[in-house]
């Protein structure tokens with residue numbers, strides 16, 4: 001694929017699985033593994049070991065990777081997950097919503 005469908009900073013919506021319907025900002029994309037990290041989605045609990053800084057130990061919540069196939073770019077105009085097509089704006093490659101033509105910056 002020449003154009004990366006999902007990029008860091010995008011707002012995406014989860015389309016399948018346990019978190020379907022959840023929206024969040026993409027924190028990280030790992031194209032080689034086809035995975036994304038989405039803010040506030042697919043949280044897992046991590047048990048923290050007791051350390052000098054954190055003598056109580058405890059549990060922290062952290063995002064876990066999702067397959068990129070489970071998310072779609074969220075279009076603010078369509079108000080749902082949409083497919084995009086490559087477009088250009090000046091000399092910049094952008095993505096455009098296939099439904100309404102909304103241009104995603106970045």
Ligand SMILES: [Zn+2]
Pocket residue numbers: 075076077078079082097098099100101102
């Ligand atoms: Zn749209």
